[in-house]
Amino acid sequence: MSERKYVTTVGVEVHVELATRTKMFCSCLNAPQDVPPNTAVCPVCLGLPGSLPVINREAVRLGVVAALALNCAVNDRIWFERKNYMYPDLVKGYQISQIVSPLGGNGWLAIIGDDGEEKRILINRVHLEEDTARLSHAGDNSLIDVNRSGAPLMEIVTEPVMRSGREAEEYVRKLRAILVYNGVSRCRIQRGEMRVEANVSIAPEGATRLGVRTEIKNQAGFNHMRSAVEYEVRRHAGVIESGGTLHQETRGWDDANQRTFVQRSKEDAHDYRYFPEPDLPPLKIDPAWVKEIGAGMATGYEDYVRGLLDHGLSPADIEALSRNDALGFLRLAAADMPEKTPLFAKRLVKDVFALANSTAMALDESKLRPAAFRDAALLLENGKIAAEGFRTLLDLLYREGGAAEQVARGNQLFVETDHGAVEEAIRKVFAGNAAMVAEFKAGKTAVRNALLGRTMKALGKKADPRVVSGLLDEALKNA
Amino acid sequence: MPIAKESYASLTLEETLAGLRAGSFTASDLVGAALARIERFEPAINAMVTLDDAGAKAAAARWSRDAIPAGDAPNLSGVPVALKDNIMTRGFRTTCGSKILANFVPPYDAATVEKLRAAGAIIVGKANMDEFAMGSTGENSAFGATRNPWNPELVTGGSSSGSAAVVAYGGVPAALGTDTGGSIRQPAAFCGLVGMKATYGRVSRSGVGALGSSLDQVGPLTRTVRDNALLYDLIAGHDPSDSTSLEQPFTPTLGEIEDGVKGFRIAYDPGLLESEGVHRAHADAVRAVVAMVKDAGAEVAEVSLPLVKYGVAAYYIICACEASTNLARFDGVRYSVRETGADMWDTYSKTRGLGFGEEVKRRIMMGSYALSSGYYDAYYLKAAKVRRLFATEYEKLLSGVDAVLLPVTPAPPRPIGQKCTPLECYLGDVFTLVANMAGIPALAFPVGAHDGLPVGVQAMAGYFRESALYRLARTVEKNVKLPDAPWARPIPEGGK
Structure with missing residues (x-):
């Protein structure tokens, strides 16, 4: 032939x-x-x-x-x-x-x-x-x-x-x-x-x-x-x-x-x-309506992809976004804040696609909506939730859906910004671990990390390591 | 003077309402009398496919005198009515006159039924009809022919045969029918009633078993013009669930009904009345109405009605084409009667072969043929163009006159069982289908009797001018007597 x-x-x-x-x-x-x-x-x-x-x-x-x-x-x-x-x-x-x-x-x-x-x-x-x-x-x-x-x-x-x-x-x-x-x-x-x-x-x-x-x-x-x-x-x-x-x-x-x-x-x-x-x-399809729809439409697909390169995304990330049908998702997530596109892209590639793997459920099969994803990423970015809390939140949104703030609140994922509560937790840890505090005072500073760990554990996902760390050091100084 | 109890059902709709409001009788009295009269007339007439005795009695019990809204506002609180059996009733068998739907219980009410129920009407049952509204005698029903209450040896006309008969024998004051090519007006004329086919899109088709979707309209059959307008006002208006329903604002017609025809320009076609096949009594009836409206101050114009001779051919193509696909859903798969065959195709043909009657099969074949590749242009497309001409020509004609008068049918009702070829039957629709083809409103109303049978006349008007038709018919009605009408007769002796 x-x-x-x-x-x-x-x-x-x-x-x-x-x-x-x-x-x-x-x-x-x-x-x-x-x-x-x-x-x-x-x-x-x-x-x-x-x-x-x-x-x-x-x-x-x-x-x-x-x-x-x-x-x-x-x-x-x-x-x-x-x-x-x-x-x-x-x-x-x-x-x-x-x-x-x-x-x-x-x-x-x-x-x-x-x-x-x-x-x-x-x-x-x-x-x-x-x-x-x-x-x-x-x-x-x-x-x-x-x-x-x-x-x-x-x-x-x-x-x-x-x-x-x-x-x-x-x-x-x-x-x-x-x-x-x-x-x-x-x-x-x-x-x-x-x-x-x-x-x-x-x-x-x-x-x-x-x-x-x-x-x-x-x-x-x-x-x-x-x-x-x-x-x-x-x-x-x-x-x-x-x-x-x-x-x-x-x-x-x-x-x-x-x-x-x-x-x-x-x-x-x-x-x-x-x-x-x-x-x-x-x-009748009103040409004015068609015009309105056109005006409301996103940048064309190809222009959008070119724009992502300009935003500094790597071709590998773009390929991953495309393979996961996440370009439209990314566009919707960043619709009101295009400057945050790289941040959202990073979270998608790093965290969301990992969820797709671990749950064996593709993004478009999941319950995660662009707006919820955006809000979750912003909560992390603004320090309202910690990295571990973010992963938990994303997992919940992915499997069960819902709005980010609401789910974060319902699951007590917001970091504890009330120093009093953190100090209270530290006091309790100190009270229960008086020997360790004494060791620290005696110069065995390595126990500080153990104390930090116990305080973090007591606070759960609400704990922001930076805040806890600072308050703990202060407490140790005054102990 | 007290009204004899057995006569309650023979009262007009307006008299019924007045009686209920005045407390002269209760809704239960009324429904009891209606059911008694229906039971006595049914063996001879066969107007009803399914009666809802229990439902009607239970509904009537809820309409105590206090429950009836006071005042003059039109409503139907406690009033018994009947529905043609192609109008869907939630939880109540709806057969479309066909064996194939002999066990079909719809899970929903037609839009018109919702309106009737909201207005307080009591549905006593479902009226007989030509199968899927195909027929003009009432004989093509899987549940047997309906007989004419004026003379049981004659047909009622069709396809709303039972709706006409049950109102004519005084079973209920009003019924709904459907009209695709004359199916309300023709039986109305043969039974001495008033029947309205409104502007296409005026009354919702939602929940009505379709024959020719682009032609079908639901409408009232009553004994008086005022009753007809009252019921029409209640069912007309825009319905978002029917995309062919018109958004044009609706003004109730009853308020203008006594305004007369003074200043109206009313046309008729003298040549048409002379044409072959038009019965003299039917032509004379039109001439009589011409004289009456002239006396009442209308100006009369002679016109030549366009396109009439093309109507039957074009109408029967469009109607059969639409019907052939509307009826494709009756395949025995999800609902309706199923006849299991050797394989899927065999099940289809057995189910449809046994479930549909002869006329239905004929139209499915005609319609499928006319739509098929190679014939579409010659049949469906050409017929559609003729229909477009009807619309433009009649719009033109009716922009210059308030109404056009013409006979309802060329000939009076035939004896039951007298064979006619399909074409002979179809030709009986020649004057009524004009309004369906043009989409305009048309009203049939009685103008007298001939040889002991009522004779009706038809008036057509421009789009949305139902009110003009009611004013005309109301003017004529004042001059009309219908001696020995069946609704005024006593309940027949004997029987059960």
Whole structure:
């Protein structure tokens, strides 16, 4: 096989679940996997007769944020269509989606192309829709969890402009980083919050028409997608060169055997009978609102990363922040005090990522919120809590959530600023360790550290070593 | 003069309210009389799918005389009403007239039901209907045909067949129906009642089993025009849970209802009345109303109603397309009746094959076909363009006149069981579906009787001009007598 004779063309469709509080068309909690199955449901997302959808403004806002972050034009009048097909995970027998008038389109995202130059991956469309329920299969039975039904979903479709599996992988990694950074979606792959499909075709060099394409569905990870695309490129070339015929079809990726397999041929493709959703009148997207959203958006992802270097962060720290999906978190934490960015970055890299390791729970799975993290870091910085208290506080916020001050107070983590209380503790330690005090007086100054340790212990996490140390020395002098 | 107890239920809504307020009878008396009358008429008429005897009696017991708000403010405290069975009632079976929902108990009330309950209404039960509101005779119900109280050999019209019949035989003073192409107005006309199809978006559709979502409206069926306005005022208005509900401010219509038609410009289409298939009594009824409004000081204009001949074709495409997807949810998976098959697809087809009636299946097939790839442009898209024309043409016409008069149906009700082809049936909607296609309000009201049957007339107005329709109908009502109406008849002998 001589792949060089062919030009590879790849287009990518990505679905992401939007990070809204409630669902796309009802006020049920959008937290499909955080509550017991079938508890975040109502007549609307169950598709009961007579129930009607109402568009979630926050989902539209996040869609606009995504569109702007991807350099798309936002349409000022959009509408939804019904996409009709029957399956047990689709409660109404149709999905409310968009076909004719997507929220945005004509955008781009820059990657480093195979030739080492910057390359713009053109975005054809960004549209909004609703997710389906989740099916799981147990023996002869299938179980339906309707929690995910109606969750807000965004589809981002590129033009067929990528030339390799590597470019496709780079595109989806960059796309994910941008969406996470902008708070559009948490994009947790393992939770299905980001799902990727690639369309692959090859054509002889110089050909004016694209070859027959295959669509590869739902790869579990970005490297799987790249492997699947590369496999398809080899398979297509093999079929062409052996005189065979390629069929337009949908294929899945078998990672164990490193190959794709047929899922659905074109003949079995659905006729979705799209038509305008009569329950939702067209939606006007006020350009002034779009402008306002744009103005409120953070610095672009790439500018932000460059800015971090200017703040003196090391490339290694930036890489760690990026790997842990913490850039958006950092930006939010430092939103009101950008000058503190290096401090927060240091705490994230040093303390928070350590927690991620020790708890085996990634930052975006944790209960830690940017504002709580910021406040905790400031409490340490301002000496309101000590290092040990900070670690305890962070651990609590990470596992259980809450506001920093409140949790610190509830767990008595504030350092004792009342000298009287410290002096009282020292008096008690002296009283209980009269022999040691006598030894100190006799010139055996090494027992001072033992006395300090006992006082610290008596005070617990409230103890600020600097304060205790100073007061202890004074007390010893006067003893 | 004391009212005979068995006649309580035959009182108008306003008389009922006055009687309750005056203490002439209690809500329990009223509900007892209503249930007694319903029980006696039901074997012959079959207006009700499910009665809520216990619930209605319990609700009535809560409306002592002291509990009824004093004053004239319209409310329904202690008043029994019936609901078409596609209007969801929390904890109470709602079948949409279909076998597939024979055991469906909704966990929520429709927005209109919430309003009725808040106003104090007592829901005595759910009224029969053509399955999923598909039909214009009342015969397409999984629970049997409803018969016309004026003459049980005839159909009531549909699809709000039971809502019309139970009001016509005096079971309750008022009922709610739904109207997608005439389903309130046509049975209202066949049963001698007043029926309103309001401006699209005026009354919330939330909690109403959908037929054609872009055409459906809930509306009242009553024996008098004032009763109709009273009930309409209570259910109309913006509802944020229905995105097609309009935010336009709402002014109650009852306050203006006696203002007459002096200075109104009222139009009709003389050519239409001469056209083939229009029964003479129906044409004469329109002419009679023209004369009455002229006498009452209105100016009369002759117009040519646009687009009427395109209506049936376009309407039945749009309605079937929307219905085909609205009914896709009835798959036997989460609720509704399930017929287990060999595999998933077999379960789908068995459930739907056995659960849906013939007319429903026909429309699902028509709608699926018209939406499918390669046919969409020729059918759905073209029909949608025709609908747009209806809206613009009728808006233009109605900007120059206060109301347009036309027959409700071309022909009087047919005998029960007399077969007609689907197309013949669909053609019966030719005059009513105009208002649904254009989104405008239309009111059917009785103007007299012919051969022992009531004859109605329809008036349409511009967007949000329901009030003009009520003023017109109220003016006409003063000249109208309906001899031997079923609601005035005594309870039939025999039976149970």
